[in-house]
Amino acid sequence: MTWEDLASTALVGTDRRPYEGELLESAAVEVVRRRAGQRLGETTGQEQANDEELPAVTARAAERLARILGGEYDRLLPEWLAAASTSGRRVPPYVLPELLDRGRRDQSIRSHLGLVAGQRGRWLAALNPAWAYLLEEPTGETWELGSSADRRAYLSHLRRQEPKQARELLETGWEREEPDDRAAFVEVLADGLSMDDEPFLEQALDDRRREVRQQAANLLTRLPESRLAQRMAVRARSCLTFTKGTITVEAPKACDAAMERDGIRAKPPRGIGERAWWLQQVVARAPLGLWGRPARLLQMKIPDWDAEVKAAWVRAAVLQRDPEWARAMFAWDPIADLLEALGPDEQQRLAADFVKEHDLDSQLIMVLGGVSSHWREGLATAVLRKIIKVATTQPWNLGELIKLAGERIDPSLAELAEGYSPVPPIQQVAALLRFRADMLKELS
Template sequence: MSAPTPSWDDLVTVALLGTDRRTPPGAVPGREAPAALLDAAAAETVRRRAGLRPGRAAPRPDPAPVDPRPALPAPAARRLTLLLADRPGAGGGRRGTTPDLMELLPQWLAAANARGFAPPPESLPALLDAARGRTDLRPAALAFAGPRALWLARLNPDWRFALRAAPGGDASLPGPEEPDRVAALWREGLFAERVALLASLRARDPGAARELLVSSWPTERAEDRLMFLDSLRTGLGARDEPFLEQALADRSRNVRATAAELLSALPESALAARMAARAAACVALDHTGDTPTLVVEAPHECDPAMERDGVTPKAPAGRGERSWWFGQLVEAAPLTVWRRRLGGRTPEEIVALPVADDWLDELHAAWCRAAVRQRDAVWSRALLGRPSAPGAGGPGAVSLAERAKLLGNLPVGARAEWVAGFIAVHGLSEAFQLLGVCAVPWAAPLGRAVLDALNIARDAGSYPWSFSGVMGLAERCLDPAEASRLDALLAAPDEPEDAAPGAGGYWAEAFQRLGTTLRLRAVMTQELGP
C-alpha cells in the first residue's frame, strides 16, 4: 500500500522546523532529507497547479430589487462621482483653498434624500465603501442607496454593516410576524445576533421586544442583561415600567442603575414619585430673611431603598458622600415637583433664587442633568440663562458639554439665537461644542456672529490655527447666501507686530477656501433641482 501523499501544510511545517527536527513525509532521516523535502514540494506544487474538476455551478442571485424613486439629474450624478472619488487627507499638509469634498458628502446626501432621488446603480459600490469607512455617514448613505444596498450587502461581506443598520435588513433577522423564527433565533443565536434581533424588534414592535426579553431574563448573564436592557431606550414608555421595576432588584449593580435611569425618564413612574419625595424633602424655601432663599439638607445616609432605586452609595474620590447622594436624588426627580414644592414659581424664578451654604453649584448641576434626561425645554432655557452672563455660562451650566446638552432641548431657532448671543459676547474660543448642536445651515444671525468673530480674531492677530475647527464647521454649516460677505475678508491683512508668523496669509487662505466651499455648496444644491 503506497504512502499517503503529504499535504502542502505538512511540507511547510517541515520546512519551518527543519529536516533535522522533523523528517519529510515518506523520507528517511539523514543527509538525503532536505532533497526529499524539495522533491516532495515540487511534486505537490505540480499537483496544486493541475486543473481541478469543475464544481457544480452556484445558483444565480435573485435580481436586484427595483428602486421606484426618480433618477438623479445628470449634473448631480456627476457631482456624486466626484464627491465619492475624493479621499480624506489626500495630499496631506496644508489644505490651501481647495474645498474638502468628503466633508460635503453628508450634506449632499441629506439634500438628495430630501428630494427623494435614487442613486445611479454604478455609484453604489463606492457609496457603500464610503459608508463602511465612516459610521457617521451610514444612516444618510443607506437611506439614499435604498433597497439595492441590502441586495449588494448580501453578496459582499465587506458591506454587511448595511444589513445590521437597516431594521429587518438582514434576512437572518425575522420580524414580529414570524414568532417561531424569532423564538428560535433568540434561543439559539449568537450574542451579536440576539442583540440585533432585539434592536430590530424594538424599533418595530416595542411590546414584542420587551416580552421576548422577559421570557429569558432570569437565565441571561449580567453583562448580557445590561446590553439587552439598554435596547429599551428605543420606544421607552409606561408599559415598560413593570419590567423595569423588577430589574431594580437585579443582582447586577449596573443593571439596577440602568433600570433606574430609564424609570426616572418616565415622569409618571413610581420610581420618579419616590425620587420626587426624597428630593423635595432635601430642599426647602426659607422666608425668614430679606429674600426667599433655598436651603438644602442633604441625606445623612444612603438606605437600601435608595440604593435599590439606583442611588450609588460610594462617592467618587474627592466628592462628599452627602452631596453625591443629594445630586443623584435631584437628577432622578421629575422637574415638575419643584414648582409645587416652591410656591408655584416658574423655572426661571426657581433658578434665580439664592441658595444657602454653597449648595448652588450642586443643586443647579443636578437640575441640568435632570433637564437633559427629561428633555425639558423650559427648564433647559432657564438653566442656560442669558448668553451674555459672566463666566460664559448660565446659573446652572457647569461645563460647555452640559450647555451643549441643554441647548439640544431648545427649538432650532432659539438654539441658534442663544449661541449667536454667546459668540457675540465671549467669542469663538469656547463655542465649538455649542455650534455642533445648531441646525444646518446656520440661521442668518448665527452665521453673521461667527463671521464677525472670525474677522475680529483675524484683525487682532490671533493664532490662526486655533480656529481651524470653527472654519471647518463654517464650511459645512454656513448658509451659502453668506458667501458675498466674505469678499472683504479675502485679502491678506497687515500683521500686527505680536501676531503669529504667517497668520495673515493663513487667514486669507482660509477665507478663500470658505468662500469657494460655500459657492460650491450653492451649485450642488442647484444641480439637485428644486
Template sequence: MDTFVTTAIVGTGQANEALPETHTAIDTLAAQLPVEQKERSFLLTAGALAIYKQASSLVSSAQTLPEVAAPETMPACLSRNAQLLIGLFQPPYTILLPEALERLRSSGHRIPDEVLPQCLAYGTTNSEHRSQLAPLLGERGRWLSQFKPTWKWASRYLVDEHATILPAEAETLWQEGTLEQRQEILSRLRTQDPAQARTWLEQVWKQEKADVRATLLTCLESGISDADQDFIEQALNDRGESVRLAAARLLLHIPTSPSVQRLLARADSMLDFKKSSLQNKLLITLPKQIDLDWKNDIAIAKLKQDKLSSEYWFHKAIGRISPQHWESRFDVAPATFIDALNPNEMGKALIVDLIKAAYRHHTSNWYQPLLGWYIQHVLSTSLQPIGKAARELFAALAPADAEEILTPLLEDREKSQHPLLLLPAPWSASFSDKYLTMFKTYITTNPNDHYSFWDSTLLFQLAICLDPSKLDFALEIASTELPEDDTHWSRQRRQNQLHSLATLIHIRKRILTEI
C-alpha cells in the same frame, strides 16, 4: 511528481535534451519547436498543456446564481453628483456630507450603481452616516450588501418613503427583522397605537436577550402614559442591569408612579427655596449618611452597594426631576428660581443638572433662562469645555432664541468660537453676517491671538454653519492673505487653514447648486 514541474525546479540545463512528453496531440506541435531555444520551447509546451487540461475539464456542479435585485423605485442622480459625494468621504470634507445626502434624498434620487461599493465601504467605517446613506443605496445597493459581511449594515434599515406609516409586512418584520428594523416598526406602531405596541413587546419579552429587551423598551418613551406603568415597573426587577436602567429612565416620565414619588421626596428633603425681598436663595442640605435604600430611591433601579457620596446622589436626583416640579412646589417662575442660584462651584454644577432635566422632560419654558445663566456664569467665566447637556439644550431651543443668547459672545474673542459648538447649522443670514464681520476683523487685526480659535475642527465648522446667502462673503474673508511681515511661527499654518476653509466653502456652493 509531474515531469514539467520537476524540469522547472532543476532547470532545463540539468534535464534531458528532449522536451518532456505529454502523451497528447501537443507532442506533435512541440516536435516542431526549435531545439536550440530549449527554454522557450519548454515554456510554450507547458503553457499549451495547461490550456489543454483546462479545456478538457468539466465543472463538478453548477453554482446557484443569486436572485437579481428588485426593480429600482428611484432614479439615479447624475454621475457628477455621485463623484461629488465620493469626494466628501475624505476629511475634512466629511463635514459637508450630511447636507449633501439630505439634498440628494429631498430631490428623490439615489446613488448610481457604479459608486455603490465606495458608499457601502464608507458606511462600514462611518456608522454615524449610515441612516442617511441607507435610503439612497436603492434596491441594487441593498442587494449588493449581502455579498460582503461588513456591508450587511445596509440591509438592517427599514427604508421606505413614508417614515411614519407601518408597512404591509410590519408583523413579519417585527418577528423576523433585524434589531434596527424591529425598533423602527415598534416606534411607528407606538405613535399610532401605543397599547398595541406595548402588547407586541410583552408577547416577545421573555424570549429576547437582555440587550435586545433594553433597546426595545426605550421605544415606549414615545406616547408614554400611566397605562405603561405596570409593565415598566415589572422591568425594574429584570435580570439585566441595562433593562433595569432603561425602565428607570422611562418611569421618570410617569410622575404619579410610586418610584418617582419616592425620588421626589428624597430631592425635596435636600433642596429648598427661600424667598426674600433682597435676594432669593436656594438652600441645599445634604444628608450626613445615606443607605442603599436611599440611593435606590434616587436611582429607581435596584443597585449593588456603592460608596458614592451624598453630593453625587443629590446631583443625580436634580438631573432626573422635571423642573416643573420646582416651579409648582415653590410657586415661582423659572427665571426667578434660576436667579437664586449662587454662581459658585455648586451653583455651576446645579445649573448643569437642571439643564439635563429640562432636556430630558422637554420643559421648554426653562430653556432660555437656564442657558442665559449658563452663558453668563459658566461660559463667560470659565475655561472648561462646553458640556454635552448644554449642546443638546441649545439644539432644542428655537434658532432665533439661541442666536439671541449667543450674540453677546461675539464681542469677546476668547468666547467667539462657542457659537460654532452650540448653534445647529444652518444659522440665520443675520447671525451669519454678524459672525463673519467679527471673523474678518479678527484675522485682519491680530490673527496671532487666541490660538484656540484656530483649531481646525472649529474653523472648518464655519463652512456648514453659514446661511447660503453669506457664502460669497465668507469666501472673500477666507481668501484673505495674512500680512507678509508677520513672523509669528504659526502664520503659514493659519494661512493654510484659511485656504482649506475657502475650499470647503467652494465645495458647499457646488452642493447647493448641483444637487
C-alpha cells in the same frame, strides 16, 4: 529557488545562506507566480443581487459624491446621504465598496446608508463580514416583515403620526421582542410623550435589561405627574432644605433597590464620590417645578455640595427638556446639551450672543456644534464677524470654525457670505456654502 527554499532561508537567516541581497525580490516573484497559476473559483452557485427598486441619483449628484469620497469637503458625506435618502434615490454601484468601508468605520452614516445602498449594497454586505452591519439598517420594510432597524423606523414614523397607536402596537408584542430592540423601542416613545404612556413605562422599570429600565426612567422623568417623578420628589425634598436665602443639602447615605429601579445608578464614575453621585441623580430626576424659579435659586447660597446641586439642575434641564431651566442654566454653564430643550430660533439667538461675547476656544465650538443646522442670518453674521476678527490675530486657530460655518449656515446665504468680506477665510466659507447649495439642488 523554490518556495520551500525561500522559507527555509528566511527562517535560518541570510547570514548562514547565500542569496542574501535577493531574498525579498525572489519572494515577491514567487508570490506573483503562485497567484497567477491559480484557477478562478467556481461562481455558479452565487446568488445574484435582486433587481433595484429605487432609481439612482443623477450623474451630477454621483460625480459630486465621488468628489466628497475623494476628500473634497469629506465632512459633507452625512448630509449628502441624508439628502439622497430623503429623495428616495440610491447611490451608483461603483461607489458602494468605498461607502460600505466608510460605514464600517463611521456608525453615524449607517442609517442613511441602509436606505441608499440599494439591493446591490445589501448583496455585497451579505458577502463580506466587514460590511454585514448594513443588513441591520432600515430599508423601508414594514413592521411585520422588516429587520430590527426597519421596525424602529416604522415605529418612529407611526409615533409621529399616531402616538397612541404606536404605543399599543409596541405593547401587543412586547414580551416577544429581543432585549436590544426593547431598549430602542422605548426610546422612540420620547416623540409625543404623554401621561398616556406612563403605565407602560412604569411597567418597563422592571424589565430584565438595564438599558430598557434606564430609557423608561429617563422618559418618566419628563412627566412631572408620573409615579416615578413623585417618588423622586419625596427623595429630593429630604436632600434639600430652603431657609432665608440658603439651601442646606444632605446627600443620600445609601442607594437602595427602590432607587435603582427608578434609574439611580449605584456605582459612581471614577473621580466622583458615592453620595455626590446619588445626590446628583436624585435632584436631576426630581420635577423641576419642585424648586421654583431658577433665576432666584441660582442666587441662593449653598454652603455644601454647591457644584453637585447645580450640576444636577443642568442635568435635570436636559432630561426634562424644560426651556426656562435650560435658558437659566445655559447662562450659568453654557453647555451644548442644554440647547436641545430650546426651539431653533432661541438656540440661534443664544448661540449668536455667546459668539459675540466669547473668545474662540473649544467651548465656543462645542456650543455651535449643538445648534441645529441651517443657521439663519443672525447667527451666520455673528460667526462671520468672529472669523474676520480672529483672522487678524489668530489666523492659525480658524480651521474648525471655518468648516463648521460652511457646514451649518443655511446654504442659501452663500451670496451673503461671499459679499460679506473679501478676506480668504470668509471666501472659504462662501465656497463651501455654494458647494452645499449645488449638492442639495442635485439631490432635490
